[in-house]
Amino acid sequence: MLTPLEEEEIKFVAEHYASLDGAAIEALKIVQRHRGWISDDSLRDVAEALAMTTTELDSVATFYNLIFRQPVGRHVILLCDSVSCWIMGYDNILEILKRRLNIAGFGHTTADGRFTLLPHVCLGACDRAPVMMIDDRLYGELDADKIDAILAQYE
Amino acid sequence: MEKPLTRNMLPGRGPFSLAEYEKAGGYQALRKALTTMSPSEVTETVQQSNLRGRGGAGFYTGRKWSFVPMGEDAPQPKYLVVNADEMEPGTFKDRFLLEGDPHQMIEGIIISAYAIQASVAYIFLRANYDVAYRGLQVALAEAQAKGYLGENILGSGFGLTLLLHESAGRYICGEETALLNALEGKRAIPRSKPPFPPVVGLWGKPTIANNVETLCNVPHIIFHGAEWFRSLSRSADGGTKIYGASGKVRRPGAWELPLGVTIREILEEHAGGMRDGVSFRAVLPGGASTDLLTADHLDVPMDFNAVQEAGSRLGTGTMVVVDDRTCIVGLVHNLIRFFAQESCGWCTPCREGLPWLTDILAAIEKGRGEPGDIEILRQHTHLLGPGNTFCALAPGAVEPLQSALKYFEEDFERHIREQRCPWK
Ligand SMILES: Cc1cc2nc3c(=O)[nH]c(=O)nc-3n(C[C@H](O)[C@H](O)[C@H](O)COP(=O)(O)O)c2cc1C
Numbered sequence: 001m002l003t004p005l006e007e008e009e010i011k012f013v014a015e016h017y018a019s020l021d022g023a024a025i026e027a028l029k030i031v032q033r034h035r036g037w038i039s040d041d042s043l044r045d046v047a048e049a050l051a052m053t054t055t056e057l058d059s060v061a062t063f064y065n066l067i068f069r070q071p072v073g074r075h076v077i078l079l080c081d082s083v084s085c086w087i088m089g090y091d092n093i094l095e096i097l098k099r100r101l102n103i104a105g106f107g108h109t110t111a112d113g114r115f116t117l118l119p120h121v122c123l124g125a126c127d128r129a130p131v132m133m134i135d136d137r138l139y140g141e142l143d144a145d146k147i148d149a150i151l152a153q154y155e
Numbered sequence: 156m157e158k159p160l161t162r163n164m165l166p167g168r169g170p171f172s173l174a175e176y177e178k179a180g181g182y183q184a185l186r187k188a189l190t191t192m193s194p195s196e197v198t199e200t201v202q203q204s205n206l207r208g209r210g211g212a213g214f215y216t217g218r219k220w221s222f223v224p225m226g227e228d229a230p231q232p233k234y235l236v237v238n239a240d241e242m243e244p245g246t247f248k249d250r251f252l253l254e255g256d257p258h259q260m261i262e263g264i265i266i267s268a269y270a271i272q273a274s275v276a277y278i279f280l281r282a283n284y285d286v287a288y289r290g291l292q293v294a295l296a297e298a299q300a301k302g303y304l305g306e307n308i309l310g311s312g313f314g315l316t317l318l319l320h321e322s323a324g325r326y327i328c329g330e331e332t333a334l335l336n337a338l339e340g341k342r343a344i345p346r347s348k349p350p351f352p353p354v355v356g357l358w359g360k361p362t363i364a365n366n367v368e369t370l371c372n373v374p375h376i377i378f379h380g381a382e383w384f385r386s387l388s389r390s391a392d393g394g395t396k397i398y399g400a401s402g403k404v405r406r407p408g409a410w411e412l413p414l415g416v417t418i419r420e421i422l423e424e425h426a427g428g429m430r431d432g433v434s435f436r437a438v439l440p441g442g443a444s445t446d447l448l449t450a451d452h453l454d455v456p457m458d459f460n461a462v463q464e465a466g467s468r469l470g471t472g473t474m475v476v477v478d479d480r481t482c483i484v485g486l487v488h489n490l491i492r493f494f495a496q497e498s499c500g501w502c503t504p505c506r507e508g509l510p511w512l513t514d515i516l517a518a519i520e521k522g523r524g525e526p527g528d529i530e531i532l533r534q535h536t537h538l539l540g541p542g543n544t545f546c547a548l549a550p551g552a553v554e555p556l557q558s559a560l561k562y563f564e565e566d567f568e569r570h571i572r573e574q575r576c577p578w579k
């Protein structure tokens with residue numbers, strides 16, 4: 001079931017679109033903000049609120065890179081793997097992150113549930129490559145020392 | 156040198172508030188347009204300014220607006236959509252404008268909506284631009300409170316609802332018809348054209364999509380006139396351009412310069428030349444989907460026609476610089492892998508061809524390339540070329556590949572001959 005707050009937020013954004021199912025992406029984002037990811041139950045709740053079938057809504061949910069259909073950690077690290085960051089040595093940064101977080105690579109979550117590491121397309125900060133985001137914050141000109149200081153800020 | 160787009164961006168501080176923007180002359184162009192010009196006069200002025208779209212395709216902006224049905228019988232509502240998806244690897248110019256001066260873009264949106272008589276506008280903002288998102292929210296609330304948005308703006312009778320949509324992340328959303336589907340809450344798959352959006356667009360209504368930088372130019376054109384705008388440029392196309400450079404240059408960044416400065420001027424004077432220990436080898440002049448150019452092209456002016464004549468595209472005007480320590484095969488592999496991942500999967504050549512290319516390039520890079528591979532790569536540059544797919548993603552994807560084969564075929568051959576990457 002959607003919480004009253006989720007319902008209210010979805011109703012508010014739905015006004016911005018000419019059809020109810022037009023709010024599908026916004027609604028998924030709202031529920032993901034509250035619950036961290038979109039479980040099958042969440043998907044069904046949202047579909048019901050928008051008068052869509054779950055299959056229809058899932059076809060939308062799975063199309064977009066940042067709708068998570070699997071659980072993620074408390075913080076999501078998006079490491080840019082596109083061209084400018086590749087030139088500037090993103091593969092080094094990946095190795096450092098894997099070691100610091102003690103995980104096998106992209107798509108994995110730390111044992112304590114603190115971080116999930118994902119690859120991401122160009123973050124539009126190529127002048128600061130290599131670049132990553134943690135949740136809604138951008139970090140550029142990455143190197144080993146910086147990464148330690150950045151990771152330490154997250155619980 | 157005049158820099159209208161960036162004049163309000165002061166180093167070390169955030170964007171202008173509404174009051175500061177007004178004090179610097181902001182919203183005067185809006186007043187001029189809404190109180191002294193008819194919609195068709197606005198379109199006419201933009202047409203005379205030779206403003207070309209800054210989103211990559213370079214279509215003439217005023218001409219595009221002129222396709223929108225006008226008058227009493229036109230379908231309602233009409234829409235203006237701001238393409239702020241900016242996900243082309245190597246591109247960060249719209250971020251610069253969105254974060255640096257949100258009111259400039261909002262003023263451009265209102266004037267442009269007035270020109271086509273759109274009553275609703277959407278800003279389609281890519282995911283991950285959180286600073287821009289927060290800045291736009293503040294600026295939109297200020298503009299709303301001051302009466303620049305809403306009903307009967309400046310007593311003109313014209314009204315506009317302006318909404319901010321944040322994407323859930325997928326490169327294909329930047330293609331303008333895919334963007335319309337994304338705004339309708341669907342999978343972002345391009346639409347088959349015709350009909351074109353100015354006639355049948357968002358929810359079937361007339362819709363204009365323009366890039367962020369394109370719209371930021373509009374207030375200046377209206378305030379200073381078409382002739383002034385044309386005089387800013389060193390080419391036949393009007394205005395300045397936000398150019399950028401990334402890669403191993405001394406000072407990566409973005410700069411507003413007259414349209415038509417040379418690649419050399421941007422790289423040497425603004426980006427500070429190459430870092431110590433590396434030298435220039437090639438450049439993607441306008442983002443990931445543009446053909447590589449080489450040292451022979453450094454004196455090419457960065458305008459639409461000149462870059463095209465040199466065999467590439469101005470694209471977004473933000474350059475990715477490739478140095479002599481970077482492997483061209485690895486570079487192309489990275490680019491093609493991106494396009495394969497972001498393909499929407501609608502047409503077979505793109506859906507099947509790009510993953511195949513990715514596999515071949517990976518094999519060559521790892522030292523497992525075979526003699527016939529180069530021929531297969533070359534065939535695909537034709538199979539995925541213009542005319543074979545519903546949208547320009549696939550033709551754009553093979554541009555760096557076809558130019559790499561043209562200028563650096565020996566690099567591919569060496570990988571295959573030596574069964575290793577000579578750059579590792
Ligand atoms: C795959 C693909 C991605 C695109 N991404 C963008 C983008 O992120 N931003 C943009 O302004 N235009 C993008 N375009 C170009 C748009 O389709 C369209 O031409 C542009 O938004 C029109 O605005 P303009 O005339 O002001 O340039 C893309 C095109 C393709 C084929």
Ligand code: SF4
Pocket residue numbers: 327345497498499500501502503505506544545546547548549550
């Ligand atoms: S070219 Fe690729 S991205 Fe474009 S419509 Fe076809 S499959 Fe989709």
Ligand code: FES
Pocket residue numbers: 080081082083084085086121122123124125126129131244245246
């Ligand atoms: S390529 Fe990494 S931010 Fe653009």
